[in-house]
Structures are given as C-alpha cells and as structure tokens.
Amino acid sequence: MNLINLIFGRMTLNDLPHAWFTIGGTASLIGLGALGAALLTYLKRWKWIWNEWITSTDPKKIGIMYFIVAAFMFLRGLIDAGMIWLQQSLALGTSYGYLSASHFQQIFTSHGDIMVFFATMGFLVGFLNLVMPLQIGARDLAFPFLNSLGFWLYVAGAILMNMFFVFGGEFAAAGWLAQAPLSELQFSPGVGVDYWIWSLQVSGLGTLLAGINFLVTIVKMRAPGMTLMRMPLFVWTTLCSSVLIITVFPVLAITITMLTLDRYLGMNFFTTGNGGNSMMYINLIWMWGHPEVYILILPGFGIFSEVVSTFSHKKLAGYTSLVLAAISVALLALMVWLHHFFTMGAGADVNAFFGISTMFIAVPTGVQILNWIFTMFRGKIAFKTPMYWFLGFVSTFTFGGMAGVLMASPAADFQLHNSLFLVAHFHTMIIGGALFGIFSGITYWFPKFFGFKLNERIGKYAFWCWIVGFFLSFIPLYILGFMGVTRRLDHYINPAWRPLFITSGIGFTIIMIGALLQVVQILVSIKQKKQNYDTTGDPWDGRSLEWATSSPPPFYNFAIIPEVKSRDAFWEMKKKGIKKITKYEDITLPKNTPMGLYVSGFIFLFGFAMVWHMTLLAIVGFLGAITCVIIRTFDEDTEYVLKASEVEKIEMKRKNL
Amino acid sequence: MKRLLKVGLIALVFLLLLTLFTLLAKNGNLQLLNPQGFIAEKQSQILVTALFLALIIGIPIVGITFLIAFKYREGNHKTKYTPDWTGSKALIFAWWAVPTAFVIILASATWISAHELDPAKPIESPIPPVTIQVVALEWKWLFIYPDEKIATVNFIEFPVNTPVNFELTADAPMNSFWIPSLGGQIYAMSGMVTHMHLIANKQGEFPGGAAEINGDGFSDMNFIAKSTTTTDYRNWLQTVRNSGKVLDLASYNTLSTPSTNNSRSFYYYPDKNLYNQIIMKFMAPPTEKMDMQNNQNMQGM
Numbered sequence: 001m002n003l004i005n006l007i008f009g010r011m012t013l014n015d016l017p018h019a020w021f022t023i024g025g026t027a028s029l030i031g032l033g034a035l036g037a038a039l040l041t042y043l044k045r046w047k048w049i050w051n052e053w054i055t056s057t058d059p060k061k062i063g064i065m066y067f068i069v070a071a072f073m074f075l076r077g078l079i080d081a082g083m084i085w086l087q088q089s090l091a092l093g094t095s096y097g098y099l100s101a102s103h104f105q106q107i108f109t110s111h112g113d114i115m116v117f118f119a120t121m122g123f124l125v126g127f128l129n130l131v132m133p134l135q136i137g138a139r140d141l142a143f144p145f146l147n148s149l150g151f152w153l154y155v156a157g158a159i160l161m162n163m164f165f166v167f168g169g170e171f172a173a174a175g176w177l178a179q180a181p182l183s184e185l186q187f188s189p190g191v192g193v194d195y196w197i198w199s200l201q202v203s204g205l206g207t208l209l210a211g212i213n214f215l216v217t218i219v220k221m222r223a224p225g226m227t228l229m230r231m232p233l234f235v236w237t238t239l240c241s242s243v244l245i246i247t248v249f250p251v252l253a254i255t256i257t258m259l260t261l262d263r264y265l266g267m268n269f270f271t272t273g274n275g276g277n278s279m280m281y282i283n284l285i286w287m288w289g290h291p292e293v294y295i296l297i298l299p300g301f302g303i304f305s306e307v308v309s310t311f312s313h314k315k316l317a318g319y320t321s322l323v324l325a326a327i328s329v330a331l332l333a334l335m336v337w338l339h340h341f342f343t344m345g346a347g348a349d350v351n352a353f354f355g356i357s358t359m360f361i362a363v364p365t366g367v368q369i370l371n372w373i374f375t376m377f378r379g380k381i382a383f384k385t386p387m388y389w390f391l392g393f394v395s396t397f398t399f400g401g402m403a404g405v406l407m408a409s410p411a412a413d414f415q416l417h418n419s420l421f422l423v424a425h426f427h428t429m430i431i432g433g434a435l436f437g438i439f440s441g442i443t444y445w446f447p448k449f450f451g452f453k454l455n456e457r458i459g460k461y462a463f464w465c466w467i468v469g470f471f472l473s474f475i476p477l478y479i480l481g482f483m484g485v486t487r488r489l490d491h492y493i494n495p496a497w498r499p500l501f502i503t504s505g506i507g508f509t510i511i512m513i514g515a516l517l518q519v520v521q522i523l524v525s526i527k528q529k530k531q532n533y534d535t536t537g538d539p540w541d542g543r544s545l546e547w548a549t550s551s552p553p554p555f556y557n558f559a560i561i562p563e564v565k566s567r568d569a570f571w572e573m574k575k576k577g578i579k580k581i582t583k584y585e586d587i588t589l590p591k592n593t594p595m596g597l598y599v600s601g602f603i604f605l606f607g608f609a610m611v612w613h614m615t616l617l618a619i620v621g622f623l624g625a626i627t628c629v630i631i632r633t634f635d636e637d638t639e640y641v642l643k644a645s646e647v648e649k650i651e652m653k654r655k656n657l
Numbered sequence: 658m659k660r661l662l663k664v665g666l667i668a669l670v671f672l673l674l675l676t677l678f679t680l681l682a683k684n685g686n687l688q689l690l691n692p693q694g695f696i697a698e699k700q701s702q703i704l705v706t707a708l709f710l711a712l713i714i715g716i717p718i719v720g721i722t723f724l725i726a727f728k729y730r731e732g733n734h735k736t737k738y739t740p741d742w743t744g745s746k747a748l749i750f751a752w753w754a755v756p757t758a759f760v761i762i763l764a765s766a767t768w769i770s771a772h773e774l775d776p777a778k779p780i781e782s783p784i785p786p787v788t789i790q791v792v793a794l795e796w797k798w799l800f801i802y803p804d805e806k807i808a809t810v811n812f813i814e815f816p817v818n819t820p821v822n823f824e825l826t827a828d829a830p831m832n833s834f835w836i837p838s839l840g841g842q843i844y845a846m847s848g849m850v851t852h853m854h855l856i857a858n859k860q861g862e863f864p865g866g867a868a869e870i871n872g873d874g875f876s877d878m879n880f881i882a883k884s885t886t887t888t889d890y891r892n893w894l895q896t897v898r899n900s901g902k903v904l905d906l907a908s909y910n911t912l913s914t915p916s917t918n919n920s921r922s923f924y925y926y927p928d929k930n931l932y933n934q935i936i937m938k939f940m941a942p943p944t945e946k947m948d949m950q951n952n953q954n955m956q957g958m
Contacts, residue, residue, distance in 0.1 A: 101873045101874070101875070101876060101917075102873050105870065105873075105875075173872075174870065175870050179830075179831065179869075179870065181830050181831060181847070182830040182831065182870065182871055182872060187830050187871075187872060272830075272847040272848065272939055273847075273848070273938070273939045273941075274942070278831055278846065278847075279846065282831075312729070313738075313740060314738075314739070314740050314741075314742070315740065315741055315742070315743050316743065317742070317743050317744040318743065318744045318748075318749050318752070319743065320749075321749050321752070321753065341844070343833055343841075343842050343843050343844055344843075344844045344846075344851075345776070345777065345843055345844060345851040345852070347775065347777065348771050348772040348775035348777075348778075349772075351771050351775075352767060352768045352771035352772065355767050355771060356764040356767055356768065359760050359763055359764055359767065360760055360764070362756065362760055363753070363756045363757050363760055366718075366752075366756040367752055367753055367756060369718060369722070370752040371744075371752070372722075373718075373721060373722055373725055374744050374748070374752075376722075376725045376726055376729055377725055377729065377742075378729060378736065378737045378738060378739045378742060379729050379738065379740070380729065380730075380731050380738050381726055381729050381730050381731055382731045383726075383730060383731070387726070391722065391723065391726060394718075394719055394722045395719050395722075398715045398718050398719050399711070399715050399719075402711030402712075402714065402715045403711070405707065405711065405763065406704065406707040406708065406711060408767070409703060409707065409763075409766075409767045409770060409771070410767070410770075410771040410774075411699070411700055411703050411767075411770040411771055411773070411774035412700060412703045412704050412707060412770075414700065414774070414776060414840065414841050414842050414843075415689050415697070415700045415701075415704065415837065415840065415841055415842065416689075416704075417833070417841075417842050417868065418833055418835075418842070418868040418869055419868070464663065464666075467667075468666065468667065468670055471670055471671070471674070472670055472674075475674045476674070476677070479674075479677070479678055479681065479687070481689075482687045482688070482689045482690055483681065483686050483687055483688055483689070483837075484688035484689060484835075484837025484838070484864070486835070486866060486867070486868045487868075488870050488875070488876075489875075489876045490875075490876045491876040491877060492876065493879070494686075494864075496681065496686045499677065500677065500681075503673075503674075503677065
C-alpha cells in the first residue's frame with residue numbers, strides 16, 4: 001500500500017463532478033455555503049452564530065436549527081420528486097426520458113431517504129426539542145450536550161448524503177431501504193450504497209441519542225404536580241415515539257452494520273451465495289421500517305390533539321382513551337412489519353397473523369379521530385390555519401388508512417404490493433399524517449418561538465395548494481395501481497398510463513407552489529411582524545404550559561417552575577387568575593459547548609473516509625471523535641448558575657418591552 | 658363567494674379525476690378490476706368489497722368531522738358551548754367497541770381469504786396443471802417447461818382453464834413476479850423456490866413484469882403470458898421444440914449475463930436438471946474464485 005492509497009483510498013480524479021447533475025449539485029452546495037459565509041461576514045455575525053447557535057445547548061435553539069436543516073432537505077427532496085415525475089411523464093415507448101435507469105433509481109432512492117430521515121424526522125425532532133420541555137415545565141432536556149451532539153450528527157448525516165454530488169457522482173440505486181442483495185457488492189459495486197450506509201448510520205445515531213434524551217426528560221424532569229396523566233397529549237405521543245426510537249433504531253444500526261461487514265470485509269450476511277440470507281435483511285430492515293412510520297406519525301397525532309383542543313376552546317374529549325390509543329399504536333407498530341412482504345411466501349398462517357395485527361392498528365387510529373370529533377362537539381372553533389391543516393389531515397388520512405386496511409389483507413396485497421397504489425398509500429399517510437401535522441404545528445407554535453404570528457392569508461393559500469395538489473397528485477397513482485403499474489419505473493410501454501402520470505405531475509406542481517408559498521409566508525410575516533407581535537405569550541388562548549411563558553420564552557424557559565394541579569395546566573391557571581411572581585430563585589443552566597460539533601465533525605470525516613476506503617483519514621476521524629468524547633467526559637465545568645437577582649433583572653426588562 | 662369558489666375548485670378536481678377513472682375503466686386498462694382468471698377474480702372481489710367498505714366508513718367520518726367543525730364554528734352563536742365536557746363512559750366505550758367489532762369482522766374475512774388464496778396452494782381442477790419453472794435473471798425472465806422439454810424467455814403460453822404451477826427462483830437480485838390480470842405476486846429469490854398457482858379463464862395475452870427493483874434493466878423486464886386453446890398450445894410446444902436453439906449449461910451462462918430490453922426467445926430444453934443446478938449453485942460452499950474475490954476486498958481496505 002503506498003501513501004497516495006492511504007490518503008485518497010479509492011478516490012481518483014474521475015470521481016470529481018463531470019455530469020450535469022453532479023456539477024449542478026456541487027455548484028449549489030458550494031453556492032449555498034458561500035452565500036451563508038458571505039452573509040455572516042457582511043453582517044459581522046460570525047461570533048454571534050458561534051456563541052448563540054452553533055455551540056448552544058438550548059433545546060429551543062437546537063430545535064430551530066433542526067427546522068432550518070430539515071426545510072432545506074425538504075426542498076431538496078421535492079426537487080427529486082419533480083425529477084421523478086418529469087421522467088415518468090416523458091419515458092413512454094420509444095422515448096427513454098432524460099435520465100438513465102440507474103440515475104432515475106438513485107433519485108427515487110435519495111427522495112425517500114431525504115424525506116423520511118432528513119425532512120420529516122428533522123422537523124419532528126425539532127418540534128420535540130422546542131415544545132416538549134416547555135409543555136412539561138422543564139428548563140432544558142435531561143442531557144443538553146447529548147442533544148447538541150445528536151443535532152450535529154444529524155447535520156453530518158445530511159451533508160454526507162449530499163457529498164456524492166462532489167465526490168463520486170452516484171448515490172445508492174437500491175430503493176430507500178437499500179434492499180439486499182441488490183445493495184451488496186456483487187450488484188452495487190459503486191460508492192453509492194456506501195454513502196447510503198454512512199449517512200444513515202451517522203444520522204441514525206443522532207436520532208437514537210435524541211430518543212433517549214426525550215424519554216429521560218419526560219420521565220425525570222416534569223414540573224411538580226405534572227403526573228403522567230396530566231401531561232399534554234403531545235408529550236404522550238413524544239413519549240411513545242421515543243420508546244419506539246429506542247426500541248428500533250438499534251435494529252437499523254445493526255442491520256446497516258451487517259451490510260457494511262458484507263461490503264467491506266467480504267462477509268455473507270445478506271449475499272446471494274455462501275449461506276447469505278437476503279430475506280433476513282428484508283425482515284430486519286422492516287422491523288425498524290414499520291415502527292419508523294409511527295415514530296413519524298405519532299407526534300403528528302399529538303400536535304393535532306393540541307390544535308383541536310385549543311382552537312375548539314374545549315378540553316380534549318376522552319383524554320385517557322387518546323393516551324391508550326397512542327400507546328396501543330406504539331405497541332402494535334412493533335408487530336406488523338411482515339405486512340411489507342406478504343409476497344415473500346411465508347405461508348398463509350404467518351401472513352394472516354400479520355395482516356390481522358395490521359388491521360387492529362385501525363382501531364386506536366379510528367378512536368383518535370372520534371376523540372377529535374367529540375372534542376370539537378359543542379366547542380367554539382376558531383378556524384385558524386392550524387385547524388385547516390387538521391381538516392385536511394382528516395380527509396386525507398382517513399382514506400389513506402382505509403387503503404392501508406385494504407392492503408393489510410394478504411390476498412388483496414398480492415395484487416397491490418409494490419404497485420403505485422402502495423406508493424400513493426404511504427404518501428397519503430406520511431404527507432397527510434406527519435407532514436400536515438408538522439405544518440399545523442408550525443403555524444400554531446411559531447408565535448411562541450419567534451414572538452409574532454404567521455400571515456394567515458398566505459398560510460391558507462398554501463394549504464389550498466397542498467390539498468388540491470395532493471389529491472391531484474396521488475389519486476392518479478391509486479388508479480395507476482389498479483392498472484397494474486409497478487412503482488419505480490423509469491420507462492413503460494402502455495400509452496394509457498401517461499395521462500395519469502401527467503395529471504400527477506400537475507398535482508406535484510401545485511404542491512410545489514404550496515411549498516413556495518410557505519416560504520413566502522415566512523418572509524412576508526417577518527416583514528409584517530410589527531402588526532403581528534404576540535405580546536401576551538398566549539396568542540391562541542392556549543391550554544398547556546408553553547403558553548404560560550412569554551413569546552419568545554427566556555432562555556431558562558420559566559423564571560419559577562410552575563406547579564401543576566390538573567390537566568390543561570395553563571387553562572386552569574388562567575381561570576383561577578395567574579399569581580404574580582414575587583420572589584425569584586437561582587437557576588442552574590448548562591454551558592454552551594462546541595464538543596457536539598467537534599465529535600460530529602470527526603465522525604463525518606470517518607464516514608466520508610470509510611466511503612472511499614481512505615485509511616488515514618478514517619483513523620484520524622475515529623480517534624478524533626473518541627478523544628473529543630473522552631475530553632468532554634472529564635469536563636466537570638458544564639453548568640453555571642444564573643443568580644436570582646439577574647433573573648429578576650431579565651424578567652423586569654422583558655415585562656417592560 | 659370565495660367559499661363557493663373553493664368548493665367549486667375541489668369539486669372540479671374530483672370531477673376531473675372521476676372522468677379519468679371512468680374513461681380508463683371502459684378501456685379495460687384497470688387490470689386489477691378486470692380479472693381474466695379465477696385467482697385474480699377472487700382478489701378483485703376482495704378489493705372491490707374492501708373499497709366499498711372503506712368508502713362506507715370513510716365518507717361518513719370525514720363528513721361528520723366537517724359537519725361538526727362547521728356547526729360549532731366560533732361565529733355560530735346558536736350552538737351550545739360546554740368547555741369542560743369530555744365525553745361519557747358509555748360514549749368512550751362505544752367509540753372503542755364499534756371500530757373493534759368492525760375490525761374483528763374484517764379480520765375473520767382476512768384469515769379465511771389469506772388461506773383460500775395462499776399462492777402456494779394448488780388450484781383444484783379436473784384438468785392436470787402445467788408446470789412452469791421461472792428464473793428471474795438480470796434482466797429477463799427465463800421460463801422452463803420441465804415436462805415439455807422447452808424453455809422460453811419473456812414469453813409463456815398455456816391452455817385456458819388449466820391451472821399453472823409456477824415454481825420460482827432467481828439467479829439475480831430478489832425479484833417479484835406479477836401478472837396483474839391473472840393475479841399475483843410472489844418473490845423470486847436465489848437459492849430457493851417459491852410457489853404460485855394461477856389460472857386463466859379467458860383467452861388472451863396478458864402483460865406481466867417485475868415488481869421489485871433489481872437493477873438497471875428493471876423497468877423493461879416485461880413478458881407476455883398467453884392463454885390459448887389446448888390444440889394451439891400443443892402446436893406451439895412443437896414449434897418451440899423444433900426452433901433449433903438448445904438451452905444447456907453453456908447457453909444458459911451466456912443468457913444469464915446481464916442484459917436489458919430482451920426480446921422473446923425459445924429453446925429446446927433436454928436437460929431437466931438445469932433448474933436445480935441454478936438453485937444449488939447458491940447453496941454450494943464458496944469456490945476458490947469467490948475466496949480470491951474476498952481477499953481482494955480485504956486488501957482494498
């Protein structure tokens with residue numbers, strides 16, 4: 001082994017960008033970075049961004065950073081969706097469209113991975129960071145450093161995923177779950193799958209850390225009087241989601257590790273020959289993959305519970321049954337994974353068992369919808385944008401769920417498996433459930449964290465674009481499924497399919513307009529923020545503790561930790577009259593630390609080096625990360641005390657604003 | 658006025674989609690709802706029943722949600738407002754019991770249909786079945802008729818009203834075998850055999866394809882399944898046998914190298930054992946060649 005090999009591994013000059021999309025991708029990556037750097041230099045904000053954001057351990061700031069990264073990745077995923085649609089509208093008969101088969105497969109692979117791991121997951125973890133500590137009356141998460149580390153690992157994963165534009169020019173082409181044996185060295189010899197492996201491994205580690213952090217926070221850090229059954233529903237669903245994360249993300253990590261061993265050390269876990277068993281890969285990956293869907297959707301349910309109750313100005317109907325429903329969804333989520341491959345030939349008994357357990361998920365889900373209906377019953381509903389998203393959710397999710405029940409029947413699934421019907425179904429669930437929930441939550445909690453409301457009118461326009469675009473986009477896919485069209489086709493010969501692909505594309509365009517309107521909505525709202533200031537801290541007449549603080553909340557969340565006497569704690573406080581704070585207390589807070597960034601930076605280097613077999617860099621990255629962690633563990637000086645007098649000063653200043 | 662506009666817009670979208678749907682339905686393009694064989698027929702019955710059930714439950718739920726949301730809007734002062742009402746025990750019991758009962762009924766139907774339509778279960782028929790061995794290759798389908806001593810690529814023919822026993826394996830990444838008009842779908846995996854039983858009750862040519870992503874040539878890995886009269890089938894077998902090409906280990910090795918967009922081809926198949934060899938080669942211990950490959954991988958680290 002010579003030195004060049006040690007440093008550069010398998011990378012050669014040919015791996016630098018030369019195709020149109022890699023040049024475009026590289027240019028956008030560098031352009032974005034340069035733009036950010038220029039802006040920071042121009043505004044002289046380098047120090048500020050380092051001290052206030054990058055090294056911050058404040059969950060509110062980390063949450064906002066999650067949102068920014070997730071929003072970029074979301075737009076990137078939408079561009080992928082557009083490219084998929086364009087290819088499918090063009091590639092009929094003698095025309096093969098503008099993408100090669102392999103390039104098309106890379107695009108839908110990265111579309112899926114980005115939307116699930118980096119967009120939706122990013123938004124959700126962002127929400128949990130922002131809202132959950134406030135709702136339980138805590139000042140921070142249980143492990144502030146872990147939180148920062150988890151975030152930067154997520155960023156490292158996101159960047160690693162896009163690095164293929166610059167080095168290598170290919171991503172995995174084996175579907176968003178990198179189906180073995182297709183993802184094995186024999187069939188995918190390039191670096192694409194390696195990029196997939198390391199970006200998901202790194203960001204998955206971040207998610208696991210976040211899950212542990214949320215669970216411990218909810219269990220240990222609730223305000224006095226906040227018993228489990230007094231927690232807001234969003235906290236409950238966060239709890240269920242976190243338990244699922246802790247249960248299944250290790251499965252993902254192990255599965256990817258086994259695939260890594262196959263690819264790097266010539267082992268045979270999932271290969272076609274030598275005793276490898278690819279069925280095991282499919283089982284393992286879905287043991288993680290199905291619960292993952294509920295990790296995404298459960299917090300969405302929580303958000304809707306908060307939104308419906310707040311805007312109906314009414315207590316949640318059947319609080320206990322909503323909690324039970326969330327728990328049973330989480331439990332059932334762990335025992336349905338096989339419904340993703342009834343077609344593997346497991347036999348009627350096994351298939352029927354998993355089909356029926358899948359159908360039973362419809363019960364708690366249906367119960368939740370009934371709960372929300374009865375929450376609205378005899379309420380006084382204010383139709384703000386979050387309620388629009390709720391109604392949009394009910395109309396899409398109900399039908400998506402019904403399609404799901406349809407596919408839960410193995411006999412029917414044999415005809416629907418891997419068809420566009422399936423694609424339409426899971427888009428309905430994830431867009432209708434998780435994404436609409438996120439959008440609803442963004443409008444709902446935005447004033448809490450930025451101090452002003454979002455523009456209602458543009459928000460509603462965006463909503464209408466999304467809902468019309470959604471139906472126009474995905475009903476054709478349901479129909480195409482009935483026409484026997486499989487998913488992931490980069491070329492087809494039946495001319496009857498084309499009008500539907502094009503209709504779907506028009507729907508996509510309308511969705512895109514909706515997404516852009518959301519960007520416009522935020523920009524316009526920033527411009528008009530003077531008219532929309534939220535001075536009370538409680539713009540919607542809210543019910544839970546996050547509304548008890550000012551908007552935006554001080555960095556210590558609560559000057560005095562509130563005492564909780566019932567459900568809807570803040571609502572009850574308002575009824576009884578809020579007590580004036582007379583005496584302040586010392587507050588212990590975590591110090592900022594750049595260690596999360598450093599560790600993730602080294603892990604990023606390690607991952608990148610592993611993709612290219614760069615021995616030297618891999619050793620540097622690995623040892624660097626370990627060293628940083630060790631240094632951090634010896635750092636005893638991680639907290640500081642904010643004196644009561646200073647808290648009083650800050651509080652007085654805020655009140656005079 | 659504005660509200661009217663929005664409702665109009667939504668209605669327009671649905672109308673458009675409905676027209677599209679009916680147009681397509683007329684042309685028989687909706688293969689799953691236009692079954693050509695007993696199995697597909699059964700499956701489409703389940704689909705249609707479940708679809709109706711879904712609509713019967715889904716439409717009222719969405720309807721009620723909108724009705725209640727509209728009725729209890731802030732601006733409507735005629736309705737009651739009970740901010741502390743959270744439902745009664747009886748109500749909560751009912752909203753757990755009704756969906757549970759519904760799912761139990763559905764579950765029993767599922768249990769029955771899953772067993773009845775288990776693809777591994779032979780179809781009962783007085784007519785003896787045709788056995789076709791399927792090998793998923795990169796990227797074409799090889800069909801072997803072991804009893805008729807023929808083999809084909811991307812085309813199969815069989816008599817109408819006769820059960821067809823498919824035995825599937827792969828010499829390629831995992832794949833899924835699907836003929837939407839006749840029913841489906843089952844994985845083809847290397848080193849093992851899966852079973853599927855289908856039947857065509859009408860004559861015709863039915864498109865089939867690969868439903869699991871498996872590499873570059875995935876999209877064009879299509880074939881035609883033709884059901885015909887017994888005499889035509891017999892004649893066809895004879896033509897294939899006399900076509901001049903022979904499928905043996907050598908020609909198989911050529912055939913199994915990756916290639917896209919393959920046309921149909923037909924072979925005489927004298928050696929009944931080839932199919933087993935294809936399966937067994939994944940069960941054998943690593944050959945020397947394999948070991949060398951692995952060592953190279955290690956060195957690359």
